[in-house]
Amino acid sequence: MSVSYYKMAQEHVWKGGFYSALCVYAFSCAQSSGTLLTWSAIVGVLMAICFFQEITLLIQRRHLPPGRYGLPLMGEVPWFVIGNKMNFGAFTAERKKKWGSIFHVSIPFTATIVSEQDDLHWLFQMERKGFVEAAWPSSVAAILGPGAIANVFGEQHRRIRSFFQPWFSPAFVENYLVVVDVTVQEQLNEWSALSSSSTLSSDVFKLFALRLFFAASFGKVDEQMLITFHDNFKTWLGGFISLTGTVRVPGSPFDQAMAARDRILTTIDQVIDQFEKENPEGSDRAQNTVIGRCVYASGEEGLCFDRSQLKDILLNLIFAGHDTTTGAMGSVIYHLAHHAEARAALEEEINNFFSKSTSLDMEKLKSAPILNAIIWETLRVDPPVLAGPRSTRQDLVYKNFRFPKDSSIFYNIYLAATDPNEYKYRPLEFDFRRFLPQDHKLYDPTIWNHKEARDIVDPAQGRANYPIFGGGSRSCLGKHFALLELRVFLVRLFQNYELSVVKETKVWLPICTWNVEFQLTKKTT
Numbered sequence: 001m002s003v004s005y006y007k008m009a010q011e012h013v014w015k016g017g018f019y020s021a022l023c024v025y026a027f028s029c030a031q032s033s034g035t036l037l038t039w040s041a042i043v044g045v046l047m048a049i050c051f052f053q054e055i056t057l058l059i060q061r062r063h064l065p066p067g068r069y070g071l072p073l074m075g076e077v078p079w080f081v082i083g084n085k086m087n088f089g090a091f092t093a094e095r096k097k098k099w100g101s102i103f104h105v106s107i108p109f110t111a112t113i114v115s116e117q118d119d120l121h122w123l124f125q126m127e128r129k130g131f132v133e134a135a136w137p138s139s140v141a142a143i144l145g146p147g148a149i150a151n152v153f154g155e156q157h158r159r160i161r162s163f164f165q166p167w168f169s170p171a172f173v174e175n176y177l178v179v180v181d182v183t184v185q186e187q188l189n190e191w192s193a194l195s196s197s198s199t200l201s202s203d204v205f206k207l208f209a210l211r212l213f214f215a216a217s218f219g220k221v222d223e224q225m226l227i228t229f230h231d232n233f234k235t236w237l238g239g240f241i242s243l244t245g246t247v248r249v250p251g252s253p254f255d256q257a258m259a260a261r262d263r264i265l266t267t268i269d270q271v272i273d274q275f276e277k278e279n280p281e282g283s284d285r286a287q288n289t290v291i292g293r294c295v296y297a298s299g300e301e302g303l304c305f306d307r308s309q310l311k312d313i314l315l316n317l318i319f320a321g322h323d324t325t326t327g328a329m330g331s332v333i334y335h336l337a338h339h340a341e342a343r344a345a346l347e348e349e350i351n352n353f354f355s356k357s358t359s360l361d362m363e364k365l366k367s368a369p370i371l372n373a374i375i376w377e378t379l380r381v382d383p384p385v386l387a388g389p390r391s392t393r394q395d396l397v398y399k400n401f402r403f404p405k406d407s408s409i410f411y412n413i414y415l416a417a418t419d420p421n422e423y424k425y426r427p428l429e430f431d432f433r434r435f436l437p438q439d440h441k442l443y444d445p446t447i448w449n450h451k452e453a454r455d456i457v458d459p460a461q462g463r464a465n466y467p468i469f470g471g472g473s474r475s476c477l478g479k480h481f482a483l484l485e486l487r488v489f490l491v492r493l494f495q496n497y498e499l500s501v502v503k504e505t506k507v508w509l510p511i512c513t514w515n516v517e518f519q520l521t522k523k524t525t
């Protein structure tokens with residue numbers, strides 16, 4: 001019997017004992033008072049049922065992952081919302097400490113969390129073999145839509161991925177460098193002008209990330225359309241946390257998200273119509289942009305998107321392509337505002353590596369050690385996506401736990417990326433030096449030369465000990481594009497501007513980030 005199973009049994013026995021005590025009390029009341037007899041008998045019967053259910057649950061749960069079910073209907077929501085203030089990291093870390101690396105949570109749907117490198121590795125392997133599949137909670141699946149990449153499976157999913165892969169491959173992403181650089185420089189200039197009269201909030205990153213995504217993958221940016229997307233995607237994202245499931249209670253976040261989805265699809269429809277009108281098949285933008293490739297996909301790779309699937313795919317791409325990078329920008333700004341030594345080292349490296357007046361070099365961006373270590377470390381301590389959802393397609397057994405068919409499993413990115421077995425030195429703290437090359441002058445072998453702590457973890461490999469961009473057959477399509485955006489953003493920001501952060505708030509869900517209020521001032525030299 002594993003220790004965690006023993007703890008789970010203890011909980012049931014404790015609860016059973018509590019119910020029994022209430023039963024005894026109810027029956028003693030019944031004996032001593034004639035008027036209370038009926039009520040006491042009812043309470044006694046109810047307690048007996050609870051006790052029986054608890055014992056049945058205990059028997060049924062033999063070999064299932066441990067954890068608590070919490071209250072009827074609400075599960076552990078009160079603990080999560082009130083006790084942990086929606087802090088997903090602390091909530092799951094507490095449970096991991098109690099139950100071990102595999103445990104279930106009920107917030108309010110019940111899912112098993114797997115949280116260590118070998119668990120994630122196992123899950124990704126099972127996915128490759130087709131034994132588990134992606135499965136978002138039904139409310140998220142509904143707002144994404146049936147045609148979204150996240151909601152298609154098997155052969156169709158594989159085809160869609162290989163259709164898009166070339167446009168986001170490391171080699172191809174280099175083609176986006178110039179447009180990203182120009183967009184970043186214009187944006188920073190605009191922000192610094194606005195900053196002279198008021199502070200800016202993280203909200204500006206959302207519009208910025210949308211602009212970057214459209215400039216690179218659609219080849220054109222329509223400002224009015226961007227604002228429409230910005231406003232509607234904000235409401236849409238609110239539907240990720242739905243306490244009413246897929247029930248459209250008027251005014252609930254899910255109801256509002258579904259309404260925002262309709263508006264987003266209408267705008268996407270207009271974007272497609274406009275694109276087709278301006279760019280006939282065979283034209284330059286039809287052949288050389290992501291949208292062109294989607295619109296004229298017919299027949300390629302056995303794919304032929306009808307309009308409704310095309311809209312769901314574009315909605316999925318626009319969401320994935322901007323909300324995560326929005327989160328990463330807020331977090332990196334926060335960490336650099338709070339770690340003066342990291343910021344000074346970054347500024348020095350930028351001055352030595354990159355010229356203000358010439359265009360940026362992709363190889364230098366990829367190899368600048370401090371720049372990259374800061375990005376990797378920000379994403380490690382504040383992973384924008386906290387967990388990835390899966391469901392078993394057949395009964396599975398792992399580490400002596402049973403996962404019946406259709407079990408919901410979430411791989412916990414945050415716990416895996418802060419696991420003290422992998423990151424021995426201050427795993428919860430931001431310290432970019434852990435990802436520096438060993439011959440770097442800021443690399444201190446007396447701290448970082450734990451074999452386990454550094455030699456094994458190479459963020460660029462994207463293994464299960466650094467699952468920030470997911471893993472298995474659903475690993476992030478836009479990873480290299482996202483890294484490009486963050487690298488250019490930081491270089492141009494610290495080359496030309498002074499940054500001051502005046503306020504910050506941590507946000508855990510649906511995207512993990514720091515909401516910051518900040519000011520930018522143009523450097524004089």
Ligand code: HEM
Nearest residue numbers: 150320321324325328385388468469470474476477478482
């Ligand atoms: C810092 C930025 C980003 C982070 C941390 C991130 C993270 C992730 C993660 C963890 C997954 C896996 C989800 C799962 O296991 O189900 C994922 C999938 C995905 N990402 Fe990203 N992402 C980022 C940026 C982007 C960008 C910029 C794009 C598009 C241009 C993008 C497109 C996608 C797509 C399409 C998928 C779904 C793949 C599939 O279902 O097959 N991501 N991302």
